Amino acid sequence: MDKFLINGPCKIKGKVSISGSKNASLPILAATLLFDKPVIIKNLPRVRDIDTMLNLLKSLGSKIILSKDRKTAKIINKKNMKTFASYSLVKTMRGSILVLGPLISKFHKSKTSLPGGCLIGARPVNYHLSALKKLGMEYKIRDGYILAKSNGRLKGKKINFPKISVGATENSIIAACLARGKTILKNCAVEPEIKDLTKFLSQAGANIKWSGRTCTIIGVNSLNQTSHTVMADRIEAGTFCVAATLAKGNLQIKNLDPNIINTEIELLKKVGAKIKTLDNKIFIKGPDKIKPIQNIKTKEFPGIPTDLQAQLMVLMCKSVGKSSITESIFENRFMHVAELQRLGAKINIQNNKALIEGNTKFIGAELMSSDLRASVALVLAAIVANGKSIVGRVYHLERGYENIENKLQKIGVKIKRLK
Structure with a gap:
């Protein structure tokens, strides 16, 4: 060691x-699961958590073409993507839970491991789960996995987060992009990394508006090909x-x-x-x-x-x-x-x-x-x-x-x- x-x-x-920002790159990479068309992400940092997320996307079926310096990734999703995020990949990094929202939104099912990462506190995923449930996700937890599904497209809802949570805000925004109708998220985290995520999604045609700690998303049918430079x-x-x-x-x-x-x-x-x-x-x-x-x-x-x-x-x-x-x-x-x-x-x-x-x-x-x-x-x-x-x-x-x-x-x- x-x-x-x-x-x-x-x-x-x-x-x-x-x-480039690790904490901005992770949700942006997770959000690429929503796309049918190729996406280019630039200025990725060369750090372990990014490798973990790229490996997780590969395991789900994404084709990833990295530039020589490994700072630019072109991501191309297959038509028939997998929806199983295994413990072996998720255990080292909490950010892996961010694939749950896009998998449910796009493919209406997911088996995602409960995450690992730094031992700095409980950091429960209950805010993620309760928000996604309001959007129409059904789930149960079995053997350390979140077994989730939805009956077709998620449906827009008003969600008031009981506590400000960066991860839950990100997961909910990503999931709401392809939901039917309007989603209003209140008491959101407003970290610059979240604004970078919404900038990326907006460039691809997502309909997202901010007002203070309130984020309003009107669902679209699909997202367009885009290129984004991480903050x-x-x-x-x-x-x-x-x-x-x-x-x-x-x-x-x-x-x-x-x-x-x-x-x-x-x-x-x-x-x-x-x-x-x-x-x-x-x-x-x-x-x-x-x-x-x-x-x-x-x-x-x-x-x-x-x-x-x-x-x-x-x-x-x-x-x-x-x-x-x-x-x-x-x-x-x-x-x-x-x-x-x-x-x-x-x-x-x-x-x-x-x-x-x-x-x-x-x-x-x-x-x-x-x-x-x-x-x-x-x-x-x-x-x-x-x-x-x-x-x-x-x-x-x-x-x-x-x-x-x-x-x-x-x-x-x-x-x-x-x-």
């Missing part, structure tokens, strides 16, 4: 280019912004619309980072002293994303005073804390709140990743630690960060992969 060896402390300087990965961009702030960096971040991480940029300005934004670039300089912030709280977009909570905790460990972070999205997302404590962090957990002492002098140690974002937080801590750190289980990182060690090496991080 591969590990990273990091020799700290490192100073960050140079340019980094942001890859930049805002979590990768935010991670590099945190890295520059943490390590007194001087970094140019390219290939993204800075507006997608406005909230994060404002927070980093408060801790002392100097930040300038252009159309598709961010220039960021880290401060000599990082100011602490009380009451950072993760929230649905446009709030601070839960996917940046672990990285911000590392930043607050190096601030000159006490700070706190409340995790309001997932109930099991502090698994990185014990590993940060091994480096010397003083963090006290009270329910879903982390109280951070600050002024930490990280000392290199051997560390173990527990999930995707926790693993990148350990890498950030190792970058500013004194001495050598080894970060194990880097396959977690590879699920969501393209070419991370190469990108870090280019901006001055002493990092190498150990087999």
Whole structure:
């Protein structure tokens, strides 16, 4: 199992280019199941979760032609597609549940495994199931599989999500595209990745309108051939912004619309980072002293994303005073804390709140990743630690960060992969 060896402390300087968004690519790829005609998806990130989704589509009968750099996929669906999403493919990634909506909408039946992924909380699929049921899906759960069918086309309905859910919003929007009549989804998640999904579907002829957290979809009979370029990965961009702030960096971040991480940029300005934004670039300089912030709280977009909570905790460990972070999205997302404590962090957990002492002098140690974002937080801590750190289980990182060690090496991080 591969590990990273990091020799700290490192100073960050140079340019980094942001890859396509994993969290936007997954629902877009799932939505290609709705199409009879070929679809081209560009700017896919080369990460494990994308490979998993492409393999899942292949197993369902899609023909996938990848460009040489594997960042563009042409997807052609057979007339007689399969509707069985097996556990062997779905177990490694929660995003696999996103094939349920399009399979039911297009083929009126599906046997989809309950999903796996990061162990960061319960993340039940009941919001997905109850929304799809309202649209006309019947289902039962047996032996870890969702056995689902519908009597012909789904039918448009008014659906009010009891809680904001990214995945349930995506699954319902995709399913409603080919439903009969009008679907009104209320209390939707409005993350940029969801807007990228609806932009892709609209380009193909879907009838989708947004008003705040309400999404109205009028079903169409079929979708047209289209080509779409996936948006930049805002979590990768935010991670590099945190890295520059943490390590007194001087970094140019390219290939993204800075507006997608406005909230994060404002927070980093408060801790002392100097930040300038252009159309598709961010220039960021880290401060000599990082100011602490009380009451950072993760929230649905446009709030601070839960996917940046672990990285911000590392930043607050190096601030000159006490700070706190409340995790309001997932109930099991502090698994990185014990590993940060091994480096010397003083963090006290009270329910879903982390109280951070600050002024930490990280000392290199051997560390173990527990999930995707926790693993990148350990890498950030190792970058500013004194001495050598080894970060194990880097396959977690590879699920969501393209070419991370190469990108870090280019901006001055002493990092190498150990087999």
